Structures are given as C-alpha cells and as structure tokens.
Amino acid sequence: MMKKSHYVLLAILLIAFFLLRRSTSLSHVMPSGSAPASEQATTAANTAAPQTFDYYLLNLSWSPEFCHSHPDAVECSQHATFVLHGLWPQNTTGGYPENCSNAPGPADPAQYTDIYPDQGLLEHEWKTHGTCSSLAPDAFFQLARQAVHSVKIPNQLASINQQLSLPPDDIRSLFTQANPSIPASSLAISCGNNYLTAVEVCFSKSLQPIDCGPIRTCRANTVRIPPPQ
Numbered sequence: 001m002m003k004k005s006h007y008v009l010l011a012i013l014l015i016a017f018f019l020l021r022r023s024t025s026l027s028h029v030m031p032s033g034s035a036p037a038s039e040q041a042t043t044a045a046n047t048a049a050p051q052t053f054d055y056y057l058l059n060l061s062w063s064p065e066f067c068h069s070h071p072d073a074v075e076c077s078q079h080a081t082f083v084l085h086g087l088w089p090q091n092t093t094g095g096y097p098e099n100c101s102n103a104p105g106p107a108d109p110a111q112y113t114d115i116y117p118d119q120g121l122l123e124h125e126w127k128t129h130g131t132c133s134s135l136a137p138d139a140f141f142q143l144a145r146q147a148v149h150s151v152k153i154p155n156q157l158a159s160i161n162q163q164l165s166l167p168p169d170d171i172r173s174l175f176t177q178a179n180p181s182i183p184a185s186s187l188a189i190s191c192g193n194n195y196l197t198a199v200e201v202c203f204s205k206s207l208q209p210i211d212c213g214p215i216r217t218c219r220a221n222t223v224r225i226p227p228p229q
Contacts, residue, residue, distance in 0.1 A: 052097075053089035053090060053091055053096070053097055053132065053133075054090060054091050054092045055089075055090055055092070055202055055203060055204055055205065055210055056087050056088065056089060056090065056147065056202070056203045056204075056205065056207070057087075057088045057090045057096075057200055057201075057202055057203075057212075057215065058084075058086075058087050058088075058144075058147045058148070058151070058200060058201040058202075058203060059084075059085040059086050059087075059088065059190075059198050059200050060082040060083070060084065060085065060148070060151065060153075060198055060199045060200070060201070061082065061083055061084070061085040061197065061198045062081065062082060062196045062197055062198060062199075062225065063075055063076070063078075063080045063081060063082065063083045063228065064081070064225075064226045064227060064228045064229065065192075065195050065196060065197050065226060066197075067228075067229065068226065068229075073118065074117045074118040075117050075118060078117065079228040079229065080228060081153065081157060081158055081159070081160070081228060082153050082157070082199065084115045084116065084144065084148050085121075085125075085198060086125045086128075086129055086144075087125075087129065087140075087143065087144040087147055088129045089129060089132045089133055090202075090215075092213050092214075093214070094213075094214040094215075096132075097132035098128050098129065098132065099127060099128055099131065099132075100131040100132035101131040102131075103131055103137070104137070105122065105123055105126040105127070105130070105137045106122075106126070106137040106138050106141060107137075109122050109123070112141045112145070114145070115141070115144060115145050115148055116141075122141070125144075126140070126141075143207070146207060147201075147203060147207055150207060151175075151179060151182070151201055152178045152179050153178070154174035154175060154177065154178040155178070156174055157171075157174060157225070160225065160227045161227050162227055163224055163225060163226045163227060164224070164225040165222045165223070165224050165225070166222060166223065166225065167221060167222050167223075168189040168191070168217065168218040168219075168220065168223060171189050171196065171199065171223070171225075172184050172187045172189060175187055175199060181209060182201060182209045183209060183211075185211045185212065186201055186202045186203075186209035186210060186211060186212060187199065187200070187201060187202075187212070188200040188202070188212050188215045188216070188217040188218075189217050189218040189223070190217070190218060191218035191220050191223045194220050194222070194223055194224060195223060195224050195225075195226070196218075196223045196224065196225045200212070200215065202215065
C-alpha cells in the first residue's frame with residue numbers, strides 16, 4: 001500500500017507538470033517582449049506600410065480651372081487660387097506607388113481643413129498616396145501642410161481678377177522669383193486644353209527642393225489662367 005507521504009509527493013509533481021505545460025502554451029501565444037494584441041493593432045492601424053520611394057511631388061492645383069467643371073466642390077466656395085491637391089511619393093524611374101495598405105486615416109480629419117476643406121479628398125489622398133509614405137496619418141498630413149507653406153505663391157497669381165495667358169516657362173519664372181530657394185528644375189507646370197491645371201514642386205523626403213527628373217511638364221506655347229469666380 002502507498003504511504004501518505006507518497007500521495008503528497010505525487011500531487012506536487014502533477015501540479016508542477018500542469019503549471020509547466022500552461023507556461024509553455026502561453027509562451028507560444030505571446031512571445032517574450034511582445035506588446036499586447038490591442039497595442040499591436042493600434043500601432044498597425046496608425047502607421048502606413050513600409051514602402052520604398054525616392055522623393056515627393058507636391059501638386060498645387062489651380063482651383064479656378066477645377067471649379068469651372070466642379071462648381072459644387074467644397075473648395076470652390078472659397079474662391080481660392082492654388083490649393084493643395086496632394087503630396088505624392090514618387091520614384092526617380094518615373095513610376096510611383098499607390099494604395100499601399102488599408103491603414104485608416106487620421107482620427108480627427110477636421111484638424112486639416114486648412115489644407116483639405118473636402119474630407120473626401122483627404123481620405124482619397126491618404127488611401128492612394130499617404131499609405132505609401134511609411135508615415136502615420138498625422139505625420140503625413142503635417143508634412144503636407146509644411147510642404148504647402150514652404151512655397152510662396154507669386155503675387156501676380158495670388159490675386160488676379162482677369163484671365164492671363166502666359167508661357168509655361170514664364171509661370172515657372174514667377175515661382176522661382178518668389179521662391180529663390182526653389183530652382184526651375186524643381187518645378188513642373190501641368191496644363192490641359194491650354195489651361196493651367198497645376199504647378200508641381202519636387203521635394204526630397206526632408207522637403208528640400210530637388211530636380212524633378214522625368215516628371216512631365218506642359219508643352220503648350222501659352223496657357224490660359226482664369227481668375228477665381
């Protein structure tokens with residue numbers, strides 16, 4: 001017959017065995033040093049997927065031309081001239097990444113109404129371009145705001161009350177005169193049907209002007225620049 005002390009020893013061994021199994025099982029569920037699942041999910045949701053790109057293209061859209069065909073757009077009630085379309089990751093080969101992850105945009109889009117009065121455009125820009133920046137949503141839109149504010153709009157274009165017609169090179173010259181730190185090689189003029197549609201500035205990831213390389217620029221002899229309505 002087994003002595004009482006043997007039963008006690010057996011019970012202790014069984015308890016130690018089950019505790020060891022439970023500890024091993026938990027180590028497979030959550031590796032040592034890992035953050036809780038809720039923290040991991042929050043980090044993933046607020047950071048864009050890591051991507052490789054070479055520089056940013058800042059697109060400043062000529063709002064009067066856009067508003068001619070989209071008079072009900074939110075921005076058109078402001079009768080603005082140049083407005084931010086987007087800050088787009090680009091590659092020196094001429095290509096660019098798009099739609100890089102499903103990460104949600106900023107938690108409070110209203111704090112960016114100064115650069116994106118249309119929340120729909122903000123959401124589109126984040127999904128299409130911001131998710132390719134490797135930045136969290138707020139960091140991306142703060143960088144976009146910084147980029148916009150770093151470019152001074154020439155006085156001749158900041159307030160016009162009648163249509164102008166200028167060669168693309170003259171528009172570029174107006175910008176270089178107003179922004180001595182931005183060379184002509186960092187600027188591209190965009191047009192459609194001989195109307196100005198945008199001025200684009202090529203920036204490094206730290207927002208230093210760089211050569212645009214293969215970015216297409218307007219080849220019209222002159223472009224028409226309608227005033228805000």
